[in-house]
Amino acid sequence: MQLNSEDLRDKIKMANLRPTRQRLALAELLFAEGNRHVTAERLHNEAMGAGVTVSLATIYNNLHQFTSAGLLREVVVDSSRSYFDTNVSPHHHFFHENTGELEDIPRNELSVDTIPDLPEGTEICSVDVIVRVTDRRS
Amino acid sequence: MQLNSEDLRDKIKMANLRPTRQRLALAELLFAEGNRHVTAERLHNEAMGAGVTVSLATIYNNLHQFTSAGLLREVVVDSSRSYFDTNVSPHHHFFHENTGELEDIPRNELSVDTIPDLPEGTEICSVDVIVRVTDRRS
DNA sequence: ATAGCTGCAAATGCTTTGCAAGGCC
């Protein structure tokens, strides 16, 4: 999944968002190649490193706008940080407790077999599985 | 699982913690009857309501001490709040997105069947499944 | 032109910390 500037522009337009300088730069970092899992802070650092001037507030704005548009998915793994995943298809995660890194579990490698009876009057919104791992002998 | 004051005192002593007034009161609220899922704020409110003077800092101290002692388990479901579960045996959860309520999934009603290949050099720390539900038609 | 974006700084909300006073053994 390799996207060029044109593709990114389209992707943003289809989400009814304006292709501003900052937004394009963030989209580039997020979607240009393969799947990514980022925190707001990390993305901010990357943007700065890439010579793009973006404020942290704008990072948050855009991450949430992308999420609303279905271009990103928010993953809750750590109560102190928010992670955003560029892979929006249903799948689960490994979370490295040591490094704070998030990694996809290939779709075919994990599935939830029995679906429990739901509480009265509710419907499933999503099923999230997080396999927390640590370095061996730590 | 009905515990009286003596049982609670023992439980606390076994965790190498002192049975102070606040700690006993919190243990009472948490462990006296059945399983519970609480946030620090909720527990604080309950304590106040029960006429027990406890500061929020002490609530956090004790929740973490109980957690370290294996009497509680922290569950990450919402990036803005921490939940503590009095059920420390392995099990999964329903999370009501509307109410912020956490509920156990009976052990036999959900299991993860295929275990994925772990990343190199890591070992499983825990497997957390959260079934997020919303009220029907919301 | 105008509706949407952006940056900054201030505000927020949950959680943690520092430290003096108090309580358990």
Added chain:
DNA sequence: GGCCTTGCAAAGCATTTGCAGCTAT
């Protein structure tokens, strides 16, 4: 007495908000 606990207020952090100025269309 000594050490663990507590409470308060202040600090910390990630995230959000208000608002004036900027920018796509």
